[in-house]
Amino acid sequence: MVISPKHIQILETAEKLFAAKGFECTTVRDIAEEAGVNLAMISYYFGSKAKLMEYLFEHRTGNIGMRVENLLKNDSLAPMEKVELLIDEHIERAVQQQRFHKIMLCEQVINKNPVIIKVLRKIKIRNTQIIETLIKDGQKKGAFKKPVDVVLLLSTMIGTVNQMLINKTYYRDFNKLDDLTDEQLQALIKKRLSNHIKKLFKAILTNEP
Amino acid sequence: MVISPKHIQILETAEKLFAAKGFECTTVRDIAEEAGVNLAMISYYFGSKAKLMEYLFEHRTGNIGMRVENLLKNDSLAPMEKVELLIDEHIERAVQQQRFHKIMLCEQVINKNPVIIKVLRKIKIRNTQIIETLIKDGQKKGAFKKPVDVVLLLSTMIGTVNQMLINKTYYRDFNKLDDLTDEQLQALIKKRLSNHIKKLFKAILTNEP
Amino acid sequence: MVISPKHIQILETAEKLFAAKGFECTTVRDIAEEAGVNLAMISYYFGSKAKLMEYLFEHRTGNIGMRVENLLKNDSLAPMEKVELLIDEHIERAVQQQRFHKIMLCEQVINKNPVIIKVLRKIKIRNTQIIETLIKDGQKKGAFKKPVDVVLLLSTMIGTVNQMLINKTYYRDFNKLDDLTDEQLQALIKKRLSNHIKKLFKAILTNEP
Amino acid sequence: MVISPKHIQILETAEKLFAAKGFECTTVRDIAEEAGVNLAMISYYFGSKAKLMEYLFEHRTGNIGMRVENLLKNDSLAPMEKVELLIDEHIERAVQQQRFHKIMLCEQVINKNPVIIKVLRKIKIRNTQIIETLIKDGQKKGAFKKPVDVVLLLSTMIGTVNQMLINKTYYRDFNKLDDLTDEQLQALIKKRLSNHIKKLFKAILTNEP
DNA sequence: CATGAATGAGTCTTCATTCAT
C-alpha cells in the first residue's frame, strides 16, 4: 500500500481520537472532520474502520527495535547497562507514543480484532525474547541472578509505565505539581520512572543493594 | 435501590461481557440473552446501559477495604509485614475480580462516564492514602527509607498485576505451563506475583538486600 | 361503570396532564405518579389509556346543558337576552374547564379515536341546534335578521374563546397586566370576552348599532 | 442549510401527516414511506424528528407578510379597506395552508418544543403589531373607535377561521352542501368567512351600522 | 482520483399492558 501524507494525517487523527474516546466511541465521521478530509475517503483509503486500526498498528509497530538490536550486540556495555538502556528506550517510546500505548493497552484487554491480536502477540514475543537474551547473557557473565521470571519482570516495566501514563493527571494533583507545564511534568515522570524501574530491575537481577 | 438476585445476575453477566468485549461492543441484547432475562428488564432495573455500568462499579467497589483498615491499626505487625499484607490483599482482589479489574483498566484510559471517573478517582485517593499512611508509619519507626514516591510505587503494584492479568495466556505459553488447569495457573501467578512485588517493595522501602 | 373518588382523581390528573403535554406525550406512568395511584390501576380501572380519555370526555360532557335547556323555555327573556346568557354560559364553562377545552381543541384537529369523534360530533350538533332554535325564535319575533349562518356564528364564539384561552399569557404580556393575579386576569378576560362576543353577535343578529 | 426538492418533499409529507395524526402519532417511518425516501434520510437531512418540525415551521413562516407590509404603506386605501385586505390575506393563507395551520393550532396548546414556542410567539407579536399599527392609523384618521382590544379582535379573526377549518366537514353536513366539490366548498367558506369577519370587525372598529 | 448523497442494519430506550399473587 502506498502511504501518502494524507494517509498519515488520517492515521494520526484516528490515533488521537481512539486514545481519547476508544475505538468504538470514535466514529469515522469524527475522524474525517477532525482530519479535515472527506468522510468517504477513510473507507476509500483504508477499506474500513477496523482496517484503519490495523494500519495504525502496523504504522506504529513497524520500525521499532532497530536501536535495541544494535544495543544487544554492543559488547562494550555491561549487562546491567544494557538493561538500563532498554528500560529508558521503553519509557521514551511509551511516553512519546502515549496515545498509541493507551490504545494498545485497551486492545489487549478487549481482544477482538484477530489481526491486532496477532500484532500484539508478535510484539510481546519480541520484547520477551530481547530481554531474555539480555538476561541470559548477564547470567552467563555472572552479573545476574538466576532464575528470573522474564514475563513477570517485563510486566513490571510495562505495567508501571502504563499505570503512570494513565495516572499522569492524578500524579500531578497528588504531588502538587500544578506549576509545571505538561512538558516539564512529562520530563519529570520520565526521569522518576527511569530511576524507579532501574532500581526495581537491579533488585531482581543483581545481588547489589 | 433494592438489589434482587436478578439484579446480581444481570450485573455479573454484564461484567463478564464488558470484560470480554468492552462496554461499547456489548449490546444490551447480549446481556439480556446471556443472563436469560427480557431485554427491557435491563432498562427497567438499571435505567440505562450506562447506569448499569455505574451500578457495577458501585457493586464492586462498595465494601472494599474493611480488612485493610483493621490491618493498619494492628500494632503487633511490623511495617513491612503490613505492606506485604496489603500487596497480597490487592493481588487476591485483582485476581478474584479479574473481569472487573479489566473493565476498570479500560475505563481509566477512555474516561467518558463522569460518574465512573469520580468513583475511580475516589478509589485511587483511598489507595494512595492507605499506603501513604503505612509508609509514613514505617518511616517514623525507622523501618523505611525516605523519601518514597507513593504513586510511583503503587503504579508498580497495580501495573504489574494488571499486566499479568492481561497476559495470563501469554504467560502460560511462554513458560510452557499447558499442563496446569486454569485454577492452578492462577494460583501459581498469584504466588509469583506476591513474591515478586514484595521483593520490589522491599527494594524501594527498606535498606536490606 | 361505578365511579369512585379514585376514578375522579385519576380522571382529573389525566386531564391536567393531557392539557399540558398532550395525550400522546402523557404516559400512564405520569398519570399514576401525579395521581398517587398504582400504575396498573389505570388499566385496571379504565381498561386502557384510550378508554381513559373516552371516560374523561363522558365525564366532562355528561351533564351539560340542563341550564341552557331551561333558559330556552323561559318566555320572559328577550331573544338577545337569551343569546347573551348562552354566550356567558359558554365562556364560563370554557374558562372553568380550560384544560378540557384545550384537549377537545386538539382532539378535533387530530381526529383519531372514533369514540371521541362521535362525542365531539354530538356536542357540536347539540350546540348548533340550541343556538339555531334560539335564532329562529328571535327571527320569528322580528328581533333578529335573517338569514344567519349558524355554524359560522358559533365558530366565532367558540373560536374567539379558544384563542383567548390559548393566548392567556400573551394577552397578559401584551397588555402589561403583570400585576394581576391569575384569578384577576381570568376574571378580566371573561368580562372582556363577554362584552366583545355579545357585541359581535349583536352586529350579526340585530339591526341596532 | 441547503433545501433540495427532496427536502421539500419530506417537509410536505411530514406536514400532511402531522396535520392528520399529530406530531407524536406520526412516526419517522410513516413519513419516510409516504415520501418514498429512506428512513435514515430524515435524520440525515433534518437531524431529528423534532428538528424536522422546526424546519417545517421555518419553511412555512419564513416569507410571510411581504404583501402586508406594502399594504400598510399604501396611502390610497382607507383604514377599513386595509383591515379588510388583512382579513382576506389571513383567510387566504389559512385556507391555503390548512394543514400547517392545524399543526400550529395544536402546538400552541401543547407547548413543548421551545424553538416552536419562540417562532409562534414571534408570529403573534408580528400579527399584533401589524393590526395595532393599522388600527392606530384608523383612529388617528377618525375612522375607528377607541379603545380597541387588539388581541381580542385578532383572536376573533384567527379563532373563527381556525374553528371553520376544523369544522369544514361539519359545515358541509349541517348546511347540506354535499353536492359541492371540496374546492367549491372551500371557496364558499372563504367567501362567507370573509364577509362574516369583515362585518364583525366593522362592528368593533367603526360606528357605522 | 475523490466525494456528496444515500442507506441497511443495528442500537438503546420507552411504554402500555398483562398477570400472578
Next chain:
DNA sequence: AATGAATGAAGACTCATTCAT
C-alpha cells in the same frame, strides 16, 4: 380488589459503508 414485576412491540436515532458521478 389491588399491585409489583415483567414484557412485547415499537420508536427514534446512529453509523460504517457504498456508489454514481
